[in-house]
Amino acid sequence: MLGKLIKYEIKSIYKYFLVLYAVIIAGAFTSYGTISASSGLLSKLGFSSFILCIFAMMALGVLLLIFTITRFNTSLLGDEGYLMFTVPTSTHNIIWSKAIAILIFDVLSVLIVCLVMGGYIFFVGDLNFANLDKEVVEVLKLVFSKPGTYLIIFLSIINMFITFISSIMIIYAALSFGQMPTFKKHKNLSAIGFFVGFSIISEYVITRLGFDRIEHLLDSYGAEYSRVVGNVDASNIMQIMSSKIDISLHYFSGVMLIMLLMSLVEVVILYAITYHILNKRLNLD
Secondary structure, three states: OOHHHHHHHHHHHHHHHHHHHHHHHHHHHHHHHHHHOOHHOOOHHHHHHHHHHHHHHHHHHHHHHHHHHHHHHHHHHOOOOHHHOOOOOOOOHHHHHOOOOOOHHHHHHHHHHHHHHHHHHHHHHOOOOHHHOOHHHHEEEHHOOOOOHHHHHHHHHHHHHHHHHHHHHHHHHHHHHHHHHHHHHHHHHHHHHHHHHHHHHHHHHHHHHHHHHHHHHHHHHHHHHHHHHHHOOOOOHHHHHHHHHHHHHHHHHHHHHHHHHHHHHHHHHHHHHHHHHHHHHHHOO
16 A cells, blocks of 8 residues: 555656756756857857756755645645545555655655766866876775775765655654644644754754764774874885775764764654654644
């Protein structure tokens, strides 16, 4: 049933995103070959395409926010909610179907924006890897020979997903909070109040718990890094460089794990609030 609900959510919004994706890609490919052209007309076309591409990217972010709010609000907290909650499935499936559908478009949007911006760097910026200094190439080879590099890449990807889910869940929790009977007369104001209040509390907790631990890690990193750098000379420079990379990867992966755990806790709390209200305290119009 979860798969069917996700498919239904995607079908209800995918056309809007496809239009923007097409505009972004078309604008990018048009500007790649014309923005640096010697012809004044082609150059203007390339610049106009570039501006169109940038505005389409901005519109993409706005559209993601709008659908995150409206798909949850109208289909669960409005008139459609009566129908949705008669579907023979759990509240868990209903919540996750909407979150996963938005998450899919979050990820697709990030991938498209990254590819397009990478294209501008490569084609318009005339990036040429052959011109990189030999020392830079050696350092890059050394970095990507370390298993810790791939651990950090993996943790970064997971952290991106958790961050997306957290941003979705705080909106769901805020909307659900505003729908409770106590706050029904001022549901929009209550939802905004919850959003701001939870963000402040979350930031405070993360600062006190997470950042204190991160600061301790960074202090240890600084001491270890200084110890290694103090032993450098011309005969062991690559060995020292390898040690510096190992230390950096070790401590940075620790920082990433702390951030990931804090984000996971935040997601669990927000999801629990949303589920409890929808399952026990929901009061539809």
